[in-house]
Amino acid sequence: MQACPALHEDESPPMPPIIAISRLSKTYAGGFEALRDVSLAIEEGEILALLGPNGAGKTTLISIVCGIVNPSSGSVLVGGHDIATDFRRARELIGLVPQELHTDSFESVRATVAFSRGLFGKKRDDAKLEEVLTALALWDKRDAKIITLSGGMKRRVMIAKALIHEPRVLFLDEPTAGVDVELRKSMWELIGRLNRSGVTIILTTHYIEEAEAMADRVGVINKGELLLVEQKAELMRKMGEKLLTVELRQPIAAIPQSLAHLGLTRGADGTTLTYRYDTHAGRTGIAALLSELSAAGITLRDISTHQKSLEDIFVNLVSDKP
Numbered sequence: 001m002q003a004c005p006a007l008h009e010d011e012s013p014p015m016p017p018i019i020a021i022s023r024l025s026k027t028y029a030g031g032f033e034a035l036r037d038v039s040l041a042i043e044e045g046e047i048l049a050l051l052g053p054n055g056a057g058k059t060t061l062i063s064i065v066c067g068i069v070n071p072s073s074g075s076v077l078v079g080g081h082d083i084a085t086d087f088r089r090a091r092e093l094i095g096l097v098p099q100e101l102h103t104d105s106f107e108s109v110r111a112t113v114a115f116s117r118g119l120f121g122k123k124r125d126d127a128k129l130e131e132v133l134t135a136l137a138l139w140d141k142r143d144a145k146i147i148t149l150s151g152g153m154k155r156r157v158m159i160a161k162a163l164i165h166e167p168r169v170l171f172l173d174e175p176t177a178g179v180d181v182e183l184r185k186s187m188w189e190l191i192g193r194l195n196r197s198g199v200t201i202i203l204t205t206h207y208i209e210e211a212e213a214m215a216d217r218v219g220v221i222n223k224g225e226l227l228l229v230e231q232k233a234e235l236m237r238k239m240g241e242k243l244l245t246v247e248l249r250q251p252i253a254a255i256p257q258s259l260a261h262l263g264l265t266r267g268a269d270g271t272t273l274t275y276r277y278d279t280h281a282g283r284t285g286i287a288a289l290l291s292e293l294s295a296a297g298i299t300l301r302d303i304s305t306h307q308k309s310l311e312d313i314f315v316n317l318v319s320d321k322p
Contacts, residue, residue, distance in 0.1 A: 016080065017041035018093075018169055018200050019065065024074030026060055026224075034060040036224040038074070044168070047191070047201040048229075049215035051208070051314060057224040058204035059099065062171050066096045079168065092120055095162030095199075097155075099174040105147035109138055112146060113160045120165035132160050136190065152183045156190075163194070170194065172203040176210060188213050208314060220314055244275045244286060246293065247302040256296045262289060273298075 019042040026035040035057050042048055050058050063069040065076050067087055076083045081090035107115075114129055133139045136156045141149065146157060155175070162170060172191065176184040184207075191214060195201050205211060211218050212232070219229040251270035262285075265274040273293075277284040293300065 015044060018044040018079060019202075020077040021061075021065070022075045024061070024064060024076065025072050026057075026064060026069065027072045034224050035064070035071075038221075038224075038226045040219065040226060040229060042169075042200065042202060044200050045195070045198065046216045047195050047203070047214055048217050048219060049211035050202065050204045050219045050221055051206065051211050052204070052221040053206060056221045058221055059173055060224075061221070062096070062173055062202070062204060066094055066171060067091050092165065093168045095165070095167035095170040097158045097162045097170070097172045097175060099177055102158075106145055108143050108145060109133065109149075109157055109160075110142040112157065113164050116161040117164040122165050128166070129164065132163050135193070136160050152186070155187070159190075159194075163199075167199070169200045169202065172201065174205060175203055176205070176207065184210070242277055242284075243306045244277065244289075245304050245306070246273045246275065246300055247271065247304075248273065249299045249301045252298065256298075258296055259292060262292065 019040075021038060021040040021042075024035055024038045025033070027033045038057075038061060050061070052058050060069060064071050065078065065083065067083055067090070076090075078090040079093045081093070083090045110129065110133070113133065114124065117125070117129070130139060133142055136159060138153070138156055138160060141153060146154060149157065159170075159172075175191065176187050188210070191201055191203070201214075203210070203214070215232050217229060217231055218235055220227045248271050252266070253270060255264050255266050255273070263276060267273070275286070275289055277286065290300075
């Protein structure tokens with residue numbers, strides 16, 4: 001039996017993930033398969049964006065982790081606590097801001113947020129209440145009835161309710177759905193501040209720019225399957241890929257063998273060739289491409305370029321699934 005390697009004095013064992021999801025599936029009574037064999041480890045302190053179209057399974061995944069929906073199979077650990085066998089301890093670590101605004105409209109901001117703290121068995125803490133409301137720019141509205149607040153302020157109240165019991169993890173389900181661009185950017189700044197204070201953030205979104213602006217990692221989910229989870233920096237590297245499209249004067253039936261090493265893609269009607277290159281590379285190979293096209297007797301009509309984006313990656317992943 002092979003012994004485990006010893007840690008050096010200046011090393012510490014790796015921290016376990018704050019959330020460990022293993023082979024999670026959910027099939028509803030009517031036979032609809034909302035999640036299929038999803039496994040995911042979420043590290044403490046990160047911002048993870050789950051990107052996917054409506055109906056992809058994002059809300060079902062969050063609902064299972066938060067104990068709102070029971071899984072058909074699989075397991076979830078939150079801070080080492082199993083959501084099935086140690087639900088109370090697991091749920092104490094989680095704050096949830098659902099997509100829909102659910103608040104007691106005729107209560108004051110102060111009362112509804114304080115009540116949420118009590119639901120988790122926490123003692124009254126006026127200093128913590130002031131701290132949370134101040135951080136969310138709600139302190140001046142503390143005695144206002146929720147029914148009198150704007151949509152953006154109501155969403156901030158939902159976040160305050162989710163934070164008041166001091167969770168280590170905050171789930172935000174479509175946090176900026178239905179809000180204008182200015183308010184959306186304000187929400188991004190707020191979520192960034194929460195994360196810097198030590199809260200792990202998991203947000204679902206179908207806004208590509210939201211994932212680009214905020215996330216450390218991006219996961220793409222579609223039809224109940226987790227298709228990709230990668231560091232945003234790695235995705236940005238992939239976004240460095242550019243496509244150069246060469247429009248030909250005369251269509252070609254096939255790419256000449258002498259050009260096979262260039263990885264060209266021929267258009268369906270034979271009038272275009274597409275060349276992929278990395279904008280971050282020292283050499284793009286475009287000059288050599290043009291020279292070799294000329295040597296092969298292929299004359300050009302026009303050239304255009306297209307920068308690959310996270311949206312392209314997302315669309316390709318989703319459209320590739322049957």
